[in-house]
Amino acid sequence: MNPDQLQSALSEIDAQGLRRRRRVLDGPQGARVTVDGRDYLSFSSNDYLGLAHHPGIAAAARTAAERFGVGAGAAHLLTGHHRLHHDLETELAAFVGLPSALLFSTGYMASLGVIPALLDRHDEVFEDRLNHASLVDSAVLSRARLTRYPHLDLDWLDRKLGESGAKTKLIATDTVFSMDGDLAPLPDLLALAEKHDAWLYADDAHGFGVLGEQGQGALAHFSLLDLPLPVGEGGHPRLIYLATLGKAAGVAGAFVAGSEDLVEWLVNRARTYIYTTAQPPLLAAATSASLKLIAGETWRRNRLRELIAHLKAGVAGLPWPLMASDTPIQPLMVGGNMEALRLADGLRERGILTPAIRPPTVPRGEARLRISLSAAHSVEDIGQLLSALRELA
Numbered sequence: 001m002n003p004d005q006l007q008s009a010l011s012e013i014d015a016q017g018l019r020r021r022r023r024v025l026d027g028p029q030g031a032r033v034t035v036d037g038r039d040y041l042s043f044s045s046n047d048y049l050g051l052a053h054h055p056g057i058a059a060a061a062r063t064a065a066e067r068f069g070v071g072a073g074a075a076h077l078l079t080g081h082h083r084l085h086h087d088l089e090t091e092l093a094a095f096v097g098l099p100s101a102l103l104f105s106t107g108y109m110a111s112l113g114v115i116p117a118l119l120d121r122h123d124e125v126f127e128d129r130l131n132h133a134s135l136v137d138s139a140v141l142s143r144a145r146l147t148r149y150p151h152l153d154l155d156w157l158d159r160k161l162g163e164s165g166a167k168t169k170l171i172a173t174d175t176v177f178s179m180d181g182d183l184a185p186l187p188d189l190l191a192l193a194e195k196h197d198a199w200l201y202a203d204d205a206h207g208f209g210v211l212g213e214q215g216q217g218a219l220a221h222f223s224l225l226d227l228p229l230p231v232g233e234g235g236h237p238r239l240i241y242l243a244t245l246g247k248a249a250g251v252a253g254a255f256v257a258g259s260e261d262l263v264e265w266l267v268n269r270a271r272t273y274i275y276t277t278a279q280p281p282l283l284a285a286a287t288s289a290s291l292k293l294i295a296g297e298t299w300r301r302n303r304l305r306e307l308i309a310h311l312k313a314g315v316a317g318l319p320w321p322l323m324a325s326d327t328p329i330q331p332l333m334v335g336g337n338m339e340a341l342r343l344a345d346g347l348r349e350r351g352i353l354t355p356a357i358r359p360p361t362v363p364r365g366e367a368r369l370r371i372s373l374s375a376a377h378s379v380e381d382i383g384q385l386l387s388a389l390r391e392l393a
């Protein structure tokens, strides 16, 4: 792309209904937001537990800011690794049930760091076709061969793993697919990883806080850590777990958890860990406060279940089906880009914010409204969304 080609390229994505525009949020994230000067009922955040604007979390951040300031001031391997980071890593590892955890500044950076730290051009990465962009980019950065398998097609994956002559193999998957809301069968994937001596890298960005009795995430949901282990192995040495802290946890950042050796290796080799400033320690204090709310306030997950059931019951009879999902991500399948945009516009005119998701984020012809539920919503909020959809049908 040359400088003089930018304008016509932009016109082109405009014509296809693919031009993205940012809206400006005034005030906090939540079920009700002020965007570009207007108030909306919003179904468009990943704030699944309604914690992004929790006063207790904000207070923890404030207290930490007063005691320790804002900037970490250095990378973790220099002097930026604060006591608050260190203690949070211990809490996070214990919470998800793995031996060790490592904090990163964002989920995207965590992902970019992991695969290149473990694999090189003699190796092969196997990824579900609907994986998040960060997992794809991480594989590309590692220079390993990248094989993408049809969504959840484990027979296909089994065959390709068997055919592979790669020195090291890694299966990477979203646990909850970010645009579809469905789950990857982690126990089956772990069995395939055992069978083919591969890593299993599970990105739980949308499961952490939401899945599991106390919100411990996808590993707990599938009782994965209770499964019998191959003889002679302690822990699940081939499991790499990633969760992000900017979605259900309502803060920012991410962590990778796994064996002590894995984490020690990442400290030494993950370039997105080493060559970047540590996140402000006040965020670690905020995440620690959030973790207590995630584990303790079960009502938030119960509320979500109630809202999901209410939405599903109400959408029956509308021309657009919901995709099969039991998570707070409830995509309403529309099809065409323009149709999805028109529907999102219609809702916006009625004071409801629900983003139209279009290619390249989703496959061509599968544009949708990504209805994202939060424990901050009420049953009445779902009712308001449903009656607006009925009007537009």
Ligand SMILES: *Cc1c(COP(=O)(O)O)cnc(C)c1O
Pocket: 105, 106, 107, 108, 109, 111, 132, 134, 174, 178, 203, 205, 206, 244, 245, 246, 253, 254
């Ligand atoms: C959001 C997301 C990420 C990136 O996490 P950030 O902390 O927002 O950078 C990674 N993986 C998946 C599946 C995501 O949805």
